[in-house]
Amino acid sequence: MTNSNPIISLDEVSKWYGNVVAVNDVSLEVFQGITGLLGPNGAGKTTVMHMMAGLAAPSSGTVEVLGQSPRGDHTIYSKIGIMSEHEAVYGFYTGRSFVELAAKLYGIDPIEPAVDKAIERVGLVAAQGRKLGTYSRGMRQRMRLAATLVNDPELLILDEPLNGTDPRQRLEFHDLMRSLAAEGKSILISSHILEEVETLADRHLLMVSGKLAAAGDFRAIREELDQQPHRILIECAEPRAMASALVQSEAVDSVSVEEDGSIMVLSRKVSVLQRLVPKAAAERAIRLMRVEPLDESLESVFSYVVER
Amino acid sequence: MGPILALSLRQLGGRWRLSITILLAALPVVIASIVRLAGADIEDHFAPDILDRMVITAILPIVTMTLATASFGNEMEDKTLSYLVLRPVPRYHLVLPKMLATVIIAGPILAISGIALVLIVGESGAQMAVAVGIGLFVGVAAYSAIFTWAGLITPHALPYALVYVFLWEGIVGGFLPAVRYLSVRGHSLAMMYGVDGTGFDRYEDLAIEFPAAIIGATIVIVGFFWLTIRRLRNMDVP
Numbered sequence: 001m002t003n004s005n006p007i008i009s010l011d012e013v014s015k016w017y018g019n020v021v022a023v024n025d026v027s028l029e030v031f032q033g034i035t036g037l038l039g040p041n042g043a044g045k046t047t048v049m050h051m052m053a054g055l056a057a058p059s060s061g062t063v064e065v066l067g068q069s070p071r072g073d074h075t076i077y078s079k080i081g082i083m084s085e086h087e088a089v090y091g092f093y094t095g096r097s098f099v100e101l102a103a104k105l106y107g108i109d110p111i112e113p114a115v116d117k118a119i120e121r122v123g124l125v126a127a128q129g130r131k132l133g134t135y136s137r138g139m140r141q142r143m144r145l146a147a148t149l150v151n152d153p154e155l156l157i158l159d160e161p162l163n164g165t166d167p168r169q170r171l172e173f174h175d176l177m178r179s180l181a182a183e184g185k186s187i188l189i190s191s192h193i194l195e196e197v198e199t200l201a202d203r204h205l206l207m208v209s210g211k212l213a214a215a216g217d218f219r220a221i222r223e224e225l226d227q228q229p230h231r232i233l234i235e236c237a238e239p240r241a242m243a244s245a246l247v248q249s250e251a252v253d254s255v256s257v258e259e260d261g262s263i264m265v266l267s268r269k270v271s272v273l274q275r276l277v278p279k280a281a282a283e284r285a286i287r288l289m290r291v292e293p294l295d296e297s298l299e300s301v302f303s304y305v306v307e308r
Numbered sequence: 309m310g311p312i313l314a315l316s317l318r319q320l321g322g323r324w325r326l327s328i329t330i331l332l333a334a335l336p337v338v339i340a341s342i343v344r345l346a347g348a349d350i351e352d353h354f355a356p357d358i359l360d361r362m363v364i365t366a367i368l369p370i371v372t373m374t375l376a377t378a379s380f381g382n383e384m385e386d387k388t389l390s391y392l393v394l395r396p397v398p399r400y401h402l403v404l405p406k407m408l409a410t411v412i413i414a415g416p417i418l419a420i421s422g423i424a425l426v427l428i429v430g431e432s433g434a435q436m437a438v439a440v441g442i443g444l445f446v447g448v449a450a451y452s453a454i455f456t457w458a459g460l461i462t463p464h465a466l467p468y469a470l471v472y473v474f475l476w477e478g479i480v481g482g483f484l485p486a487v488r489y490l491s492v493r494g495h496s497l498a499m500m501y502g503v504d505g506t507g508f509d510r511y512e513d514l515a516i517e518f519p520a521a522i523i524g525a526t527i528v529i530v531g532f533f534w535l536t537i538r539r540l541r542n543m544d545v546p
Contacts, residue, residue, distance in 0.1 A: 055390060056544040072541065078396040086387035086546075092318060104311040105395035147391070 006031055006064075007155055007186040008052055013061030015047050022047040024210040025061070030188050034181050036201030036218070037190040044210040045190040046085050049159045052188070053082045066155060078106065081153035083144055085160045085190075091133030095124055095143040098132055102147035118150040119143075121176060137164030145173075149180075156180065156187045162196050174200050229253045229266040232273060235290035236281060239263050245280040249273070262290075312392065312402060316409035319382060320375050328374060329414060332367045333421035340428040355426045356500075356510040359440065363422055364496050368447045369473040371414050376455030377465035379406040380536075384463060389545050399537045403456070407533065410452040411445070418444045426507075436507035443500035446525050450492040453532035460539050488516050495525040 006029035015023040023044045039045045050056040051063050054070030063070060070076055099118055103111040119128050122142040132140060141164050162170055177187055177200055191197045204218040236242050239257050246265060247255045251272035256264050267273045281288045336358050343350060383389040392402050422440040458465040481487045488494030494516050501511040502518030
């Protein structure tokens with residue numbers, strides 16, 4: 001069952017530190033389900049999450065989480081699980097003691113079943129007796145996640161939770177998030193890597209330079225992006241000959257030969273270009289070294305969204 | 309409160325901090341032992357003088373500031389404070405154990421050192437030992453409150469604390485008698501004199517009135533406890 005009321009809402013929120021504006025007039029809403037907060041490093045994601053978590057006060061504007069201000073009332077934390085971007089832990093604690101500490105501070109009684117369940121969910125049962133100082137980065141992140149989940153919170157705010165995790169751990173994390181969402185929990189996950197949350201989140205918030213650049217279904221943003229010319233980088237043995245072969249095609253908007261000898265192609269019909277490039281190279285006996293689309297990075301999506 | 313006290317004791321009870329505390333606390337005992345073993349004539353006010361000039365003026369604040377500034381300071385520096393403040397726990401439940409951890413570690417060690425000092429130089433009755441214990445515990449509690457707050461205010465709490473102790477407690481308090489009402493040293497000396505006026509008659513001119521010392525120390529402890537809670541509520545946590 002979904003809820004149309006926002007779980008988190010920011011209204012004209014700004015945050016500045018001295019003369020530095022970290023977040024500039026951001027209004028957004030987070031609803032039930034999984035929401036991705038995306039943006040390159042320095043975009044203001046962590047500052048926004050800190051304000052949602054009550055760790056930082058907005059310089060102006062209002063923040064509401066579960067219908068109340070996250071600052072000034074510690075009881076709100078019984079309903080929220082927050083994992084900050086800092087990976088530091090109490091290295092002298094075992095993984096289990098670390099989760100137990102969180103459980104005690106949440107006032108859970110009895111704590112053992114809750115701790116067992118949380119550690120099991122992150123798949124660290126075998127390592128729970130080891131000191132956190134001996135954990136790999138990915139294991140530390142997972143045990144921190146267990147400490148965040150131990151209270152069975154209705155809202156999870158996770159800042160870069162996939163830092164330091166390997167591809168297998170990322171898949172397991174995705175499964176875990178989906179099962180938590182299926183239980184009715186609301187989850188906000190930040191990342192500076194598009195692929196980490198693109199397929200996971202139902203809705204995305206894109207931040208660039210302290211501002212909310214876009215919000216909504218990322219696929220729609222992607223489709224809109226597809227209407228723009230794509231940039232394709234080609235490296236080959238004879239760039240000038242290759243460039244003149246490509247420029248004649250209707251699939252190509254423009255071609256330029258860069259100073260380093262690579263070719264930059266702008267095209268709205270990438271699928272046609274995909275067939276054209278190897279064919280043109282074969283006909284002219286030109287050796288291809290590299291053909292790479294440059295518009296798949298998060299930064300390029302951001303720059304498009306900001307400039308449109 | 310228990311889990312945070314256990315965590316804080318673990319954090320502050322590390323090897324090097326404990327070693328510094330014990331070494332500094334042992335210093336007056338070692339001096340007194342050497343004087344006693346050398347068979348030198350011990351002046352009447354040897355113990356009160358060492359207690360005032362060495363223990364209360366230097367060792368007590370240094371030991372307490374080393375521990376108390378690290379209470380929240382280390383959490384801030386290591387970026388682990390969010391593990392505590394993002395839990396449904398009243399802020400005083402976070403502040404009280406952080407302050408208590410310093411008192412629990414430094415209090416007994418300094419009190420034992422002071423009591424051992426007066427026992428070794430042979431001036432003591434039980435009342436004098438009790439006076440030393442109370443005076444030093446009050447000093448530890450007051451400094452703990454001040455320096456725990458300082459650790460939350462600035463990452464450079466230790467140098468600021470040293471300047472404060474040197475200037476305010478050491479120099480200004482020596483020249484301006486009125487400052488003793490607002491000085492932890494003044495409170496500690498007055499406690500000792502108040503509990504054992506005969507043993508600590510040396511402090512007659514230094515000590516403020518006993519009730520004033522009780523009220524002053526209470527204001528410092530409660531005041532900085534409240535300031536720390538307020539700071540924790542209003543600050544941006546890294």
